[in-house]
Amino acid sequence: TVRSRRSIRISPRLMGTRxxxxxxxxxxxxxxxxxxxxxxxxxxxxxxxxRAQVAQVExxxxxxxxxxxxxxxxFEKNSATKEQLEAVTGDYxxxxxxxxxxxxxxxxxxxxxxxxxxxxxxxxxxAEKLAEPGDLALPGRPIxxxxxxxxxxxEADVREYLITHIPVGAKVQLVFGAPLDxxxxxxxxxxxxxxxxxxRTFLVKAPLPSD
Numbered sequence: 592t593v594r595s596r597r598s599i600r601i602s603p604r605l606m607g608t609r610x611x612x613x614x615x616x617x618x619x620x621x622x623x624x625x626x627x628x629x630x631x632x633x634x635x636x637x638x639x640x641x642r643a644q645v646a647q648v649e650x651x652x653x654x655x656x657x658x659x660x661x662x663x664x665x666f667e668k669n670s671a672t673k674e675q676l677e678a679v680t681g682d683y684x685x686x687x688x689x690x691x692x693x694x695x696x697x698x699x700x701x702x703x704x705x706x707x708x709x710x711x712x713x714x715x716x717x718a719e720k721l722a723e724p725g726d727l728a729l730p731g732r733p734i735x736x737x738x739x740x741x742x743x744x745x746e747a748d749v750r751e752y753l754i755t756h757i758p759v760g761a762k763v764q765l766v767f768g769a770p771l772d773x774x775x776x777x778x779x780x781x782x783x784x785x786x787x788x789x790x791r792t793f794l795v796k797a798p799l800p801s802d
Contacts, residue, residue, distance in 0.1 A: 592746050593799065595738035598718065603629060603728040604706040610728045614735060616720045620711045626735055629728045631707040638700040645697055648689040655679070655686035715739050743799040745777070748792035757782065763797055775800065 603610075607629035614626045662679045665671035715737040722734035745765050749757055757763070759782050765775045781796040 596742045597739040599737045600733040601735045627709040629707040634703045641697040645693040652686040655683040659683040754793045
């Protein structure tokens with residue numbers, strides 16, 4: 592059997608409904624092509640909520656900064672106590688930290704918006720389509736399998752009594768019938784360490800040229 596050496600199982604990174612799958616089995620795709628989308632309304636709402644929180648804490652920071660400046664001037668004129676200055680200073684520092692935290696929440700939410708668009712990590716061919724439009728997207732559950740058609744190898748199940756004649760590194764001939772009618776030279780790059788208990792065969796792999 593001829594198989595791709597590089598087979599990538601593509602999974603979403605967040606849960607979502609109304610999955611939209613744009614690729615079909617057999618499609619040739621380029622790196623960066625959009626393969627699927629997840630309904631982004633929920634994560635977009637999170638972004639808007641996080642931005643609203645930023646606006647609120649920035650308003651509190653503006654008030655705290657004004658109080659800090661005012662009490663600093665009063666303290667320099669001996670019109671405010673050290674305890675009063677320390678209190679407004681603490682409020683000011685807490686307000687600054689709250690702004691930074693809110694902005695970090697916005698950045699995190701925006702990252703999740705990016706996860707709603709699933710793109711091809713490399714050029715390849717869609718070998719399997721494991722999800723349909725409308726399916727629930729779950730992190731870790733593959734929706735597509737992408738293979739590289741330029742990096743192929745031949746995998747053969749070899750009987751037990753022959754396996755000692757085919758060590759890793761052995762030179763082999765790969766014979767293809769019609770329509771190729773070709774014989775290619777290759778080298779065994781992998782050999783299973785144990786036989787399949789059902790078939791009593793060993794899996795042997797040899798690479799094919801890129802063409």
